[in-house]
Amino acid sequence: MSDGVTMGTENAALRNALAAEHVAVWGYGVVGAALGPEGRGRAAAAEDAHRDVRDRLTALLADRKVEPVEEQAAYALPFPILSGVDAAALGVVLEDGAAAAWVRVLDQAAQRSTKELAVGMLSATEIRAVTWRGAAGKKPVTSALPGLPKQ
Amino acid sequence: MSSSPPPALPGIPRRTLLAASAAGLAVLVAGCTSAPAAGPNAVTTKQEDEFAAQVPVQKALVAAYAAAGAADPALKAAVADLAAQAGEQLTALTAAAPGAAGSARSSSTTSSSAAPSSPAVGPDARAWLRGQVAATATSHATACLGQSGARAALLGSIAAGLRGQDARLA
Numbered sequence: 001m002s003d004g005v006t007m008g009t010e011n012a013a014l015r016n017a018l019a020a021e022h023v024a025v026w027g028y029g030v031v032g033a034a035l036g037p038e039g040r041g042r043a044a045a046a047e048d049a050h051r052d053v054r055d056r057l058t059a060l061l062a063d064r065k066v067e068p069v070e071e072q073a074a075y076a077l078p079f080p081i082l083s084g085v086d087a088a089a090l091g092v093v094l095e096d097g098a099a100a101a102w103v104r105v106l107d108q109a110a111q112r113s114t115k116e117l118a119v120g121m122l123s124a125t126e127i128r129a130v131t132w133r134g135a136a137g138k139k140p141v142t143s144a145l146p147g148l149p150k151q
Numbered sequence: 152m153s154s155s156p157p158p159a160l161p162g163i164p165r166r167t168l169l170a171a172s173a174a175g176l177a178v179l180v181a182g183c184t185s186a187p188a189a190g191p192n193a194v195t196t197k198q199e200d201e202f203a204a205q206v207p208v209q210k211a212l213v214a215a216y217a218a219a220g221a222a223d224p225a226l227k228a229a230v231a232d233l234a235a236q237a238g239e240q241l242t243a244l245t246a247a248a249p250g251a252a253g254s255a256r257s258s259s260t261t262s263s264s265a266a267p268s269s270p271a272v273g274p275d276a277r278a279w280l281r282g283q284v285a286a287t288a289t290s291h292a293t294a295c296l297g298q299s300g301a302r303a304a305l306l307g308s309i310a311a312g313l314r315g316q317d318a319r320l321a
Contacts, residue, residue, distance in 0.1 A: 004300070005299050005300055099311070102307075103304050103307065103308055104304075106295065106303045106304040106307040106308075107300055107301060107303065107304040108300075109299070109303065110299075112296050112297075115295060115296050115303055115307070116296055118307060119292050119295050119296070119307040119310060119311070122307050122308065122310075122311040123288070123292070123310060123311040123314040123315075125311070126311040126312060126314055126315040127314055127315055127318045129315065130315045130318045130319055131318075139232070140232040140233075140236070141315075141319060142232070142233060142236060142312065142315040142316050142319055143236075143312055143315060144236035144237075144239040144240050144243075144309075144312050145239070145240065145243060145305075145308045145309065145312055146308055146311045146312050146315065147304075147307075147308050147311070148304070148305070148308050
């Protein structure tokens with residue numbers, strides 16, 4: 001099997017991850033607005049974490065002279081957010097989306113440092129997803145293979 | 152005046168971003184089972200051996216769940232879903248490393264990571280198990296860095312799944 005990974009495939013995957021991080025930053029604003037004070041703090045922490053990753057990715061792509069992905073003004077929600085449980089479920093969706101993007105980076109990365117970044121980000125998304133799955137009443141709260149398509 | 156709808160959230164619900172990812176990753180495990188091809192990105196024997204060496208590491212974790220459950224029946228019930236997921240991860244790893252069971256090419260790495268037959272559980276079974284989960288996650292995450300393509304993705308995903316288990320056990 002030839003993996004066919006190059007700097008080109010790596011940069012494309014990083015742009016994809018940046019798009020997912022834009023979504024997460026935007027989405028956590030929605031999550032936080034629908035939660036009470038306690039949950040709002042958790043959403044704010046998650047939003048901050050994704051903002052940091054977004055900024056890091058933007059800088060990395062700029063260093064490589066790769067055009068970054070611009071954030072959209074808004075995104076379509078997958079379902080109405082009418083309760084705290086809905087908000088937690090949206091948190092799960094945001095983290096799962098980011099996880100898929102980071103697995104894609106691992107699949108396409110040419111550089112060890114990029115893999116290091118990706119595996120760290122992937123773990124961070126899954127840890128947050130565990131909390132949100134619990135708050136959303138989803139079982140199990142853990143995922144065997146985060147970011148990979150379900151078989 | 153009409154405006155176009157906002158773009159859908161990537162990854163929601165596993166149709167947009169996930170669909171794009173799935174195009175390359177749905178064949179992750181199956182793809183890893185094909186024979187290595189020559190070329191600059193071909194998988195090396197060293198990479199194959201190091202990947203195969205992660206199978207006994209995961210086997211040891213499956214054994215650790217069984218041992219912790221035997222030592223603490225209440226814990227066994229509480230972590231049944233986690234144990235099942237550890238088994239699912241082992242199945243995926245084994246499928247992606249078909250030669251792992253009989254691989255004896257390498258040596259130190261493989262032999263040093265062989266699964267213990269009966270691990271000794273500490274006095275606090277939950278804490279002991281959590282330590283095993285964390286150590287296994289670190290092992291897979293470290294091994295992931297030396298791999299490429301589907302193998303790197305699979306090891307990274309398993310490592311992340313185990314970080315989630317660690318968080319749940321906390």
